[in-house]
Amino acid sequence: MTDSHFPQPARAATVAWLNTILAERLSGQLRLSQPAPGHLLLSLPGSDVGIRIESDYATFSQACSDLPCSHWDATAEGWQTPLRLPLPAPGMDTLPFPLIEQRATGYAIHYDILGLTYWMLSRQEEVGRTDLDRHGRFPAISSHAYKHGYLERPVVDEWLAILAQVVRRAWPGLPLARHSFSTCLSHDVDTPARYGFSSSGRLLRTMAGDVLRRHKLLEALQAPVIWLLSKEKLHARDPFNTFNWIMDVSERLGIISAFYFICGRTQASRDALYDVRHPAIRELMRRIHARGHEIGLHPSYNTYQRPGSIVSEARELFETCREEGIEQSGWGGRMHYLRWQTPGTLYGWEQAGMAYDSTLSYAERPGFRCGTCFEYPAFDPVAGKALHLRIRPLIAMECTVMAPRYMDLGSGEAALNKFIQLKESCRAVNGKFTLLWHNTLLERQQERLLYQSVLLA
Structure with a gap:
């Protein structure tokens, strides 16, 4: 044919x-x-x-x-x-x-x-x-x-x-576009606090897990106090509250971090426990904005086939940010669980007026799902038309490399080598190394050392 x-x-x-x-x-x-x-x-x-x-x-x-x-x-x-x-x-x-x-x-x-x-x-x-x-x-x-x-x-x-x-x-005399390598860093805010936002029953189950599975008795004993003092602001001692540390590292390296918030609930067992309008989340968003970092959208679990739900959750984010005096020149984000359907998911982002989406990577393997590390304009291959939305390909999610359910490379040298290999491939084409690292995977010192090593490489 x-x-x-x-x-x-x-x-x-x-x-x-x-x-x-x-x-x-x-x-x-x-x-x-x-x-x-x-x-x-x-x-x-x-x-x-x-x-x-x-x-x-x-x-x-x-x-x-x-x-x-x-x-x-x-x-x-x-x-x-x-x-x-x-x-x-x-x-x-x-x-x-x-x-x-x-x-x-x-x-x-x-x-x-x-x-x-x-x-x-x-x-x-x-x-x-x-x-x-x-x-x-x-x-x-x-x-x-x-x-x-x-x-x-x-x-x-x-x-x-x-x-x-x-x-x-x-055409030897034709000037060509010049590109330079950069790192694009983002953080999906699935669980901003280990203890805050929990019901009393969930808090007790988490404390039991701290003792029986994680062998962290001291954290379990501190949990009720942290829970009680998380009503207006994330508690500084909550293990998942790594946001200030993340921003400190980014600022030392001249990187703007993007934090993507869940603004709806379409699958209770998969989505966030927090409400984006909660005072502690509002305070976190104000702090992120005040330090010059980016706020974005992380549409809830079942929205990837529901463009209207992405639109409504984007409106929730915009309205909350407007109430807090947060203004940005553009908005973007990433789908929860990296759920994606081509081309349907594109239209939720397009109709919401978002500037970019950064979902497109595979959950179980890192790399170049789109064959590129450059941002580009979206295209619907079914309707055969270009969209205003831009695609920012995700090259690596930290748990894809580290987690036992995926590549299981841990947080040591093997994981670092994989991240560096991917980063060097982006550098070789003067592209953008787009990395997702959740705030929850920076609890341990070894995870923090790996994170900083990847960014410094």
């Missing part, structure tokens, strides 16, 4: 969206067009030179993970990959040689770099999938990237780096 079998409006919208991606990543002067089925043309107004890119729309419009995958040795053709490794080429059984061919009118690229970009960034692979985990999430192990061993590589960024090299050779 050729791309001529697909509706022209959908192709036109996709090309327009890809133009936006290329403007952000390479140059706003470049123009992408589809002069004929089977190829795309990257051109520069006023120049007779062009870059012809073979188009495989039929392959990269599939909602499946069964595509073939080959690898390309860029160095054999005089090109350099950011990670200095052979480059995965999803969608291809075998690759022609040369893959990139110089011609009198410019260059021809015999691999659909932009089709791959569309397929990964739009999450076309995930549309309508039924092979989901117990939380209704598309799992890493079902993904093409995991099956073919490139989940921990920013494959889209690597291919766009190759395209940038071709652009430089085609």
